[in-house]
Amino acid sequence: MQDYFEPAPPAPENGGESLTVEQAIANLRGDDLGLRYYAAWWLGRFRIREPAAVEALLAALEDESDRTDDGGYPLRRNAARALGKLGDQRSVPALIWCLESSDYYLREAAAQSLEMLNAAASVPVLMQMLAGGVEAAVLVPGKPHLAQPYNSVIEALGTLHATEAISLIQPFLEHPVKRVQYSAARAMYQLTGQSIYAERLVQALHGDELQLRRSALMDLGAIGYLPAAEAIAETLAENSLKLIALKGILEHQLGSNPTQPPSLSDNAIQVMTVMDSLL
């Protein structure tokens, strides 16, 4: 009964469990590439929001020492992912700069983090990444990925309310890769509020491939589409993932006043009843 979303255990060979904040920051500034890579992940995982951590991660975004054979930047990728989790707006310009990196996976990490940071300033560069439309959105020869991280770019544009990107995103509903179609449907729902787009994700819950059903679950949770609650409960996937998706839907039903216990609508109670049945 392996759970899809069990947290990854720390890697003890990298000093995992014994790290302190000071050590992690020191490791990130040190010479050992393994320790630097791990420290970047660790600071994000444990949401270390101290200014010194943010500054060390920003410095790591310009690292030149950690390179893959084909020119990728593993440390920069981890630093970009961590910065998204720390919520510090000072990271935004550096992450926008990463969107233009030669490293696909760094561009992907940066787009996801800019989405998490709600960084409206990134919209123009994200839109440029869709240039050439669906025709340009093909596999890079010899690589397992498309020309751009379209999923992350399109999802970020949806979350950032970039209505000026609607006409760029809409054609991606017909992209040959299903995951890209889902991202487009998700963003189109966020940008237009039209349920026809969310219903495409509900349909996707009936697909044959587990990986795609999981993906649609996460998308429906992210957009908080209430009418999907029953279909989410019934799709063939792990309960852990269904619960995460329903959590997203429930959050959209609850007003978020941090000083008061939430007040419950009938819809919210209904979603909780479904969640209870999946425990």
Add this chain to the structure above:
Amino acid sequence: MFSDAIMTKDESIQKLIQAVDEADSADGLLNAVKALAAVRSPAAIPSLIQVLRYNNPGAAVAAVDGLILLGEPAVQAILDQLDSYNYGARAWAVRALAGIGDPRGIDLLISAAETDFALSVRRAAARGLGNLQWVGLSSELVRDDQERTYNTLSKVCQDPEWVVRYAGIVGLQGLGSAVPADRPAWFSQLLAQLQQMAQADAELVVRARAVLATQTLTA
């Protein structure tokens, strides 16, 4: 006539059991387990428990569903066969016992809720502790076991994973609804803990579930 009918029924169950034993594909096993579970016969219990040991989540879900439908007669067999279990099977057994709600499963559910490393097992155990069926037991025994259950669920509500705390609240609501009218001393602590979580838990959905539990228990 009557004995013929029995014989036919036994034979058909034996065939269904054989189909589970001989299944040679994941789909074949799933369908065989579903068919065996559907007859709801106590004769199927050993085979359904056996399926929990296979590394086949689909079939295990069907077997757990079948054991839950059989209910009380399956409990002793599940507990008896537990020690020799691999981890995966133990986790599925927790699910089955949580669904059945027989208080004989209380020790296993308590240890799973407090110490299992998999959050999916902790959350199932917490839900199961709130689902224990106390009716018909001597009130002295019930009083101790309910207090143990409360203490465990109270700890579960401090789990680092939101979904486990959520399940802990569901468990507390179930337990709180089951206690007798002359409420035990810990009942007011239970309500205070729910109110505290409604106010201050880090996750909005956990706070919402605590509100719902409070409303349900004080209605």
